[in-house]
Amino acid sequence: MSDEEKNDALIVFTPSGKRGRFDIGTPILSAARSLGVDIDSVCGGRAICGRCQVIVPEGEFAKHGIVSRADHLNEFTSVEDRYSSKRNLKSGRRLSCQARIQGDVVIEVPPESQVHKQVVRKRADVRDIALDPVTRLYYIEVDEPDMHHPSGDLERVYKALHDQWEIEQVYTDLRTLQTLQKVLRQGEWKVTVAIYHGHIRSRDRIISVWPGFQDKVYGVAMDIGSTTIAAHLWELGSGKNVASAGLMNPQIRFGEDLMSRVSYVMMNPGGDVDMTAAVREAINALIGQVTAEAMIDLNDVLEVVFVGNPIMHHLLLGIDPTELGGAPFALATNSSKTLWASEIDLHMHPDARVYVLPCIAGHVGADAAAVVLSEGPHLQDDNWLIVDVGTNAELILGNKDRLLACSSPTGPAFEGAQISCGQRAAPGAIERLRIDPETLEPRFKVIGSDLWSDEDGFDEVIERTGVTGICGSGIIEALAEMFLKGIITRDGAIDGSMAATSPRIQEDGRTFSYLIWEGEQEIRVTQNDVRQIQLAKGALYAGAALLMEHLGITTLDRITLAGAFGSHIDVKYAMVLGMLPDCELAKVSSAGNAAGSGASIALLNSKARREIEKVVKEIEKIETAVEPKFQEHFVGAMGFPHATDPYEKLAQEVQLPKPKATAQSGGGRDGGGRRRRRDRV
């Protein structure tokens, strides 16, 4: 029997490989649906949305045992012509709702036509995140009212959703209901509805209705930091990041760091209200900025996801953070929260929804939860330490069987605060520094320029930005270099005896300091600066050691530094200073803005919300403040260096002779015996 006489034909979808025989005349989209092939559609097969585009590769596909020919589909239809003339259907593509089977074909579903397309950002080594937004668009054609069978306009919308999309048990927000009748008539009974799919079926809600066909809606993922607020605007249907921006957190005027903001509230009852208003205003400004940049109507923003540390979390939600300022550091809630954007005074679509990730504990916030969601330590086998360094360091340690979390009171030294010449990471701040082993002369780079200070043209840099201070990553490098060059001893003292040989080492009251720069302002590292960093790194190390103890491990397989600090510092120097327990250097990396990525994942993937809610519940929370062991680790971790192998390796890497102070220590360990030799380096 020839192909022409057959009543059905074989269809093979790629890349899924799903295949089946279908009656001649069956639309490709229908065949795909019955095989469970993932093809997107907003218009429900009406050739309006163009989301269901497919490609027909021609030729013999031995692997699939099929000869595919483009003319084994019906001819290009007038409906496709119309779509193409309006929206330009690329050559070789068909709308799968219009293309019908006439003979055997292979149908390639390009990534952009899949509902569950992979979101661009990958979860480190673990798995990709598929697009699975909570808010989706549905184009429907609604029955007109009929006096003989009176029913509400809304109920006819429900009927259309049921008949055309098999969606049932939907509710509608009042504000959407208030405009529904006008929109239906404006669209001549053809409308697009946005449905917010609650994780419980009875919570599915129509949150917007547009006349006719609406193509795109947006969501914003936000990371509310103590210092900066970052926003990432995403198109929910395609998973495309269309804009990102950051802004200083205006709460800084109430206090530089978190605890000073809590103190502000304690000292100024009602002060939390002002701080809440300030952060919400900044959020509105930032959302205004990203939507303007992407030239998007604010009304098309239907979702916002927030992450932040516990105090930012509470202030955002309008909860007085006083309880977080002292033991027992009780969170108002450690669950996720779903709200209307209007409940927290955000200006966008009136029925837009807000999802706030859960905090892990009183000191370990929703930002840390987002880091977990982004990195996925709960999905792998390594004993993985993830550290998010801010004013407090939040630490996550574990693997797929067990995950622990704590925070360490590092204080703001890593952010450049409490350092004599410290400053925030901003143009003019020293961020890289090297010390000549012979002359002990420094060379450095400032933010805003790629030139080293001893290179030609640096004068221009001085003119443009100045050399204004030293930022977090700069102070780490400065100290590590000073230590490597013997300027700082193992116990953290600036070695005054070297003042004789180098004019950079100068007497400074009873102690000594290292002079980096004599410009409009002098920039130096003082003995007190070293002590501040010692305290901070001691706390960070102690937190990690405590978690390792609780997990019952003595070595780490992997370390990731998340957050701005983590992306700016050279992890080598962090290891030189012994900020963290030993780990093979190749396995120490920075994750960039993992909290922002986690927020974006939660925005784009509804299952990710359930996932992180579950994981957060299961994480073991360790409170450093009540663990006597923490204090022990802390005291023991103040000295330099904690890591010797990394030091040796580093010394070679940077091609410098071994520093005097540590040259003798060989492969040994500093006192206390708390750490064992690593075997695998």
Added chain:
Amino acid sequence: MSDEEKNDALIVFTPSGKRGRFDIGTPILSAARSLGVDIDSVCGGRAICGRCQVIVPEGEFAKHGIVSRADHLNEFTSVEDRYSSKRNLKSGRRLSCQARIQGDVVIEVPPESQVHKQVVRKRADVRDIALDPVTRLYYIEVDEPDMHHPSGDLERVYKALHDQWEIEQVYTDLRTLQTLQKVLRQGEWKVTVAIYHGHIRSRDRIISVWPGFQDKVYGVAMDIGSTTIAAHLWELGSGKNVASAGLMNPQIRFGEDLMSRVSYVMMNPGGDVDMTAAVREAINALIGQVTAEAMIDLNDVLEVVFVGNPIMHHLLLGIDPTELGGAPFALATNSSKTLWASEIDLHMHPDARVYVLPCIAGHVGADAAAVVLSEGPHLQDDNWLIVDVGTNAELILGNKDRLLACSSPTGPAFEGAQISCGQRAAPGAIERLRIDPETLEPRFKVIGSDLWSDEDGFDEVIERTGVTGICGSGIIEALAEMFLKGIITRDGAIDGSMAATSPRIQEDGRTFSYLIWEGEQEIRVTQNDVRQIQLAKGALYAGAALLMEHLGITTLDRITLAGAFGSHIDVKYAMVLGMLPDCELAKVSSAGNAAGSGASIALLNSKARREIEKVVKEIEKIETAVEPKFQEHFVGAMGFPHATDPYEKLAQEVQLPKPKATAQSGGGRDGGGRRRRRDRV
């Protein structure tokens, strides 16, 4: 074996008759719970709320085979002493959470100690409504935060609800969460929470938290009429009506009747916003008034239930009612609606909930749904016609198998509008009228006085209120009396020939009028007034006839007139005028404010909400505007009288001779043969 040696004892609860044997020492409350005996408790057995009071009748109860003795319970405990000293425990009563079984006893549960106590108002002849409020109070003792096991304060509240009340899967509104931490500490971890029990389990929500023990919360049932707004304040825990009040609907300034308000919106785009604001302001004023009257904190009002005609329903919710102003009269929604009070700008507890009953059709509102809920035609066998007369008459006809609804465009004549001397029911308005069959002189009563106009002292009435006009019930009686005394003919003409014998019948242009009063202002019934009432009653009759036809019946078993008009008119006169199809007069009654009662039932009984939602869906909606038969019935029903038997009977009742114009008609019917002889009179 003597009683003393037994390890258990018999306990019989009355009035339920439930019985069982329990170990000596078992608290009565526990025994009651294990037997499923309905005893209230807010504090969960902590002797705080006193809701679980019981009485121990002594003596031999042959019926139950038990000898009951008060000393078969433990002695009055110190806890009961403390409760009694604070709140006065009536003599002979025990707190069932403290009283323990020592021997056989009968325990009487007084009605006020039952959770599901009967609500005072009865559903006519059908069944009582048991108290089953949607919002309930739970006293809990919450674990304090523990650094070693960090969890949110809210999650420990959930744990307490689970452990102490077996309540799970609760969510919490943001506003309640914002104050939670302070309230918990203020109450020293003992708090009362109010939970709004959604009909879907996942919708249970904590909507308020008070420090310590909170005894009472309140709800308001509101009927939003075109002319008046009525509010009934209820204590949700006891089902006690603590205050009621009414107020003019301020929307009247935008138009007297509904259609003129819709026209206002059509002519003034955005005018609906002003009307919405006006009605919400009035609602707030009225709720302020009832709470002030009952000396209740506005913050303790946690629920409001609304009913109203479709246009009021839409305006209340902020929905432009334009679509209801013309065919096909499409409702925005015909479902019930649950909202936050704040969504419609109501001032009370910030998380108070609003429930709006469903509208039945474009002309048949949530007020009609409330009437159905209150009267229960869907629960009985009779062919029952329920009519709510307002500017439109809403009609419900049927029984437990089938229920139909329609509205008739009666216009506002029954409310005294479009009548030359008509006015709203207010002091000074004529509401009762009799005409002497010989002299044709009228005597009447005005609202605000019990005196007839020919009685001594009426001068004072004139001075106090004046005789200012004639209200709806007055015009009905006037016309019926005029008809009975032969002043009006069967076709509705005022008989000019009688002008010769009575000075009351006066020439009035080309027609005649009947002079009732010559005071500061003349009050008369004009020929046009008669026509207006004929049109109104023709429409009302036609609606009823149409429903009967659809139901396939020719006689009614029962008629109920609901609403203000229904309670004010003398149903006899309504029947004389042929306002409604024949029915045995004893079976014609008025139901008073059935819509307000229905709203109250929905407020006090959560199942009633599901019940009316279901019934409303099942009601067959008849649109009079598209039924040609309606017009036929309408034209045929304009003349007087439609009822002859009632007339004859009434003529005897009011002890007046038969009017000339109808004396000859005997038991026959007026032309058209549309109505058959009733057999049962």
